[in-house]
Amino acid sequence: MLKPSESTKQSRQVARLLQRQRVVHLLRTSGPLARADLADRLGLPRPSITTLVADLIDDGTLVELESRIEGAGSRGRPRILLDCNPEARRVLGIQIDGIRARVVLADATGNISHEDQTPTGDRDAAAVIRSITRIATKLMSDPEGKQASVVGVCIPGLVDDTTGLVIASHELGWTNVELGKLISRDLGIPVAVQDTTKAITLAETIAGAAREARTAVVLDHGGRLGVGLIIDGRPYSGSTGVAGAIGHVPVYGSVAPCRCGRTGCVEADMSMYAMQAAAPQTVGQTYEDVDIDALREENARNEQSQNIVRDVIDRVAHTAALIEALLDPELIIVAGLIVEFDELADGLVARIDELRPPERQSRTTTVRSNIGRDAPIAVIVALQQLDPDIAGMLHTPA
Known part of the structure; x- marks a missing residue:
């Protein structure tokens, strides 16, 4: 205490x-x-x-x-x-999801100078980590690349960010991976690892929609559904550091199969992964590989697909309405991959507003995040380490 x-x-x-x-x-x-x-x-x-x-x-x-x-x-x-300062110290940012690991070299102000990526897919953790460290070493060995001082890593899942241990990332199929320790060993510099939702929440607090807010809820809606909390103007992590990790909490009455092996999880019912039944041709594809216009036209002609998407949006909106009633935030920020799909993001914002009870009108505002999918949020995780007085201050105290 x-x-x-x-x-x-x-x-x-x-x-x-x-x-x-x-x-x-x-x-x-x-x-x-x-x-x-x-x-x-x-x-x-x-x-x-x-x-x-x-x-x-x-x-x-x-x-x-x-x-x-x-x-x-x-x-x-x-x-x-x-x-x-264009000569500021360099940092490495590594952003990992179920499709790829993106590695960027940036200065201490967040300006990216070099980047590369490697697929994740069905590869095991050891293979992905080898590829990541190979890319990082190559970026820093570039004549203009310069050595990095620290590394920041974002990964979707349950993460002990005091040790860099990935307890479970069902999106990648990883369990008990000492990600921070292994990358630090290979590169010889300090590494901080953070759950992607927490990193997005920090980015929203610093440079996003929540920078002027005292309280806000971030809905990280992508291959999973995560919740970020901002209380008293700072990200809130809870007593053990995993507040908002609702993805594998069971939903009453749901029997939807989840990637974790159980049934009825929030992620199975409410993530964009749950929407893939409406567009099975996109399974395994990156966002860049999806023909958005063709997908939109096809779904517009398919009532069943529209119903699947509508049901997912509705479930997320009802969950958001419950969280809003509990916390009474100034803002609900719709973030994550969903903001790359205008119709989906706008539909979710509109549905949350529609569900807001009359007595709660004008108390909370629902907005879309302005932090894009390719924003270097892992760089922000890295930057926390450059000031010795504040390193680790976002961690939950023991």
């Missing part, structure tokens, strides 16, 4: 992590900017921005550019602009 003073200290350290990343994200997407601009855009006091910027300059993440005078003929003090 944390003492109150320890809990307060940890909350402040997590808040500092999020503020640092928001500064970097804003400069990466809208820079260069002056300190005053950062304070105004982020709604933070100027002394706080001064402290954050000083730390980010000291660790090499940001640089000051040449002074610039405000306006022609201005006699005021020159404004010093800030930007991301």
Whole structure:
């Protein structure tokens, strides 16, 4: 149990992590900017921005550019602009799902310089890990690649992110894989491993729809259904670190077979995997390989397929309505692979809004995530390790 003073200290350290990343994200997407601009855009006091910027300059993440005078003929003090440092330390981000493992090399501001991928499919964990480390070594051996300081890994499943152990990833068929330990051994640098839903939730907190929210629920809807929780402006992991892992909780009355070997799991009834009966030709295909327009036209003519998709959306929406009533969040954020399919994502948002009881109207807003499928969320997992004061602060304390 944390003492109150320890809990307060940890909350402040997590808040500092999020503020640092928001500064970097804003400069990466809208820079260069002056300190005053950062304070105004982020709604933070100027002394706080001064402290954050000083730390980010000291660790090499940001640089000051040449002074610039405000306006022609201005006699005021020159404004010093800030930007991301192109020579910042490098990190590796590894994003694994049931189809592929994507490996990216990025700087400490999140800018990707090199990337490659390897299939996962029916391959065992050892084979995939060998391919990942081979790709990572190749990316860093490129003349312009540079060595990475840390690695961040995202994988769908039940993950002990304090040790990097993948307890179970049914999407890949992996159990008790010491993913962090094995990659760290092969590459010789620290590795952090996080469940994909938790990583998406952190990305939403830093740079997504939840960056201004105190409370939010993230529905990670793809090959499975995961729930991310944001409470008091920070991701919430629960007492043992796996809050929101609802994929293999049994649904009353369901007999749908699940990939875990049991029947009636949430994932079997509510994920996009559950929708594949409406489009069996997409089984095993990557998103890039699916002809979306042809699939849309075919399903529009097939009433049975429409009913399958509609039932899945309806079940997810009812689950979201229950979670909303329990937590009373400001936002429900529809995220994951589903946002790549406009009709599905819009349909889910509309159905959640439709199910909201009259007394809950205007209390919670449902939105689509603006963080795309290929966003380097694994890089954010890696970046947590670069500040020794906050490394591990998102982990649930013992």
